[in-house]
Amino acid sequence: MPRLTRDRITWLTYAQLGVWGFFLYGFGPVVPLLRDEQGTTTAVAGLHSTALAAGALLGGLAFPYLATRLGRGRTNWLGLAGIVAAVAVLTLFHSLPATLTAALVAATFGFMLVNGVNTTLAEHHPVNSPAAISEANAACAGMGILAPIVIGLTVGAGLGWRPAIAVEVALIVAVAVAALVFRVRLPANIPATAAADGPPRRLPRSYWIAWLLLGVTGSIEVCLSLWAADVLRGNAGMSAGAASAALAAIVTGMFLGRFAGGWIALRVAPIPFLLAALAVSFVGFAIFWAAPIGWLAVSGLVVVGLGNAMHYPLGISMALATAPGQADRAAAYSSYSVAVGFGVAPVVLGWVADSVGPHLAFLLLPLFIATAALLALSLTRTTHTPPGVRKGPLLSPSV
Template identity: 65%
Template sequence: MPRLTHDKTTWLTYAQLGLWGFFLYGFGPVVPLLRDDQGTSAAVAGLHSTGIAVGALLGGALFAPVARRLGRGPAIWLGLAGVAAGVAALGLLRPLPATITAVAVIATFGMMVVSGVNVVLVAHHGPAAPAALAEANAACAGMGILAPLVIGACVDAGLGWRPVMAVEVGLIALVALAALTFRVRLPKAARYDNSSSARLAPRSDLEPTAAAAAAHRDGVTGSTARLPRAYWIAWLLMAVTGSIEVCLSLWTADVLRTHAGLSAGGASAAVAAIVCGMFAGRLAGGRFALRWRPVPLLLGALTVSLAGFALFWSAPVGWLAVTGLVVLGLGNALHYPLAISIALAVAGPAADKAAGWSSYSMGVGFGIAPVALGWVADGVGPHLAFLLLPAFIAVALLLTGRLGRALRAPRPADEPTDDPAPVPA
């Protein structure tokens, strides 16, 4: 069983991803307040989500060349500096075009942070990377619980939501100061080592690992190496599971009001149950990821999500629906950490490029799925429209099965190898 070591590098990357989570999960409650400030409709205010999707695409395109030129660690710090600048602009500016632009800037640099943290943890922890990524995303979700509380406290104190942007900038500065004080330096790059992907499935089942190892032997660089089929299956999986998460974030409150009988305020607060479930699931999932291989664990997580959705969707009363949301969050907790750990491990020397491309999957999820669900909801109502989510989960289950088969694909018979005997499944 691999062992997860919590050294200074690990804690620093957890904190860096948590800083992004503070904005990401706090921005949802800010949108209605921003809409009130600007006097716009809900549809127009929703353009800020489009800004996040556009920023995710830009950040994905920028990460690989920036990491290649500056190094992974400096790319993460550059990302956080960009997030701080964008957040400051969002807190100071009021016109709609300016706030949408600020959100796009934040998302662009935020995706650089996410990509950098992912590749650093995979390279740093090898076989224990799925557990490390689960814990890092637990830190992200934990900050996501804190952010709405800070926003609510500022609003109740009559300060509005804008001072919260100063809190984000202050937290980024605090983490940077701590890293400087304790002399924690993130690695600029890491020599490719296929040991991490060797633990994701039985060694004889890793055609992508064989291709990646051959590319490394032949001197293929990360910018020219081809991403294997297993990576693109994982990419699609991240797009589908990301669609589940963003649809829940944007539309759950409507279902709680129309079907479970909660008030508008109670429904908005109850959405935090999903994040609480994700926080707990990622903390526990880090332990499970050390004992179970990612593909079976991902199948189990998707099954838990399906059970949680069934309870939430069918519940006629608020407390039962909220219980379903907690269970749903427990399952959703491991979707992204496991999928990205597989994607980066099979990418081999192209890990930086793979991390950048993974941001595109988030952009697809954020940009398309909520619009599709909203279009259906206009016709049949939000409760019936939410039946798209179990369809997404079913597609994710099918993709996970395909991913498992891709990881078990036979290695070319003519490839020389000195690898040890296969590890049992």
């Protein structure tokens, strides 16, 4: 039976991605509150997602350079330090330029960290990387469950959302202290396989299909993170605090899905697994969108989260699997795809929402789900293997 060995390096990368999850999943519920606080439109508030997207681009550009010169371990810690700086700006300043800058800085360093974690796990667990990356993202979602709940509690208590976001700094300090106490060091240098001599090889067509897939599935997740609270307020009659806290339902579903997904990924091929996950996302969205009452809409969000759980772990695992020996470059380019999804989709949805309302605007999401399914099927065709040839990593379980 396939097994995933979790050593101290594995657990540290899980913890690092987990603290980023607290910020990432906490920032989504903050955006509608920032819109109310700053008196902007939905489309203007959506520029915070554009700032996240620009940061993802910058993080993707910086990561290969920094990983080569500093090593992935130091690059990961630099990413966490940058997130601390972004949280300080976000909590101390109230103007739109300041909050947009904070989102940009957080995403730049956050996506450097994400790339570092993904490539570290992909090469530390070369056979079982889909399972390891899934579990790391389960840690990310697990910590992300707490953020909307804490924000909902502090908003409901009249304290606002800033004290909740400031908890991120304490979490990062705790991870750093734990690494010192247990003397855990991440790999300091790029492995030889990732720094081959000569000019970089062209990434294959299958990589670029996976690249597009990451952008589309990222669009699904970020639109829900930023604007689902508005639908809960307008269509399901929930208060602002309750709607913000209810976004924890998505992250709860993602945590459960990724926790179970690590086990399933050892036994089920990535592409069929992804198609099943997209189907679950569609069912959950249908429940959420049609529900006229809060508890039913929130139940739909849990189901959406179960489906969304494996979109990114499987997508990034497939992208890295199509580019052996080029993990850092493939991971960095994947940030660009995520950036496009983060930067374009929420702004388009916000623009449509300003015209027809958030509820109708959310009908864009089934289109994203269908597009992702078509890309996954296309990836199946590009990785088809003839009879008698061993199947590639996208068409067989990670065993």
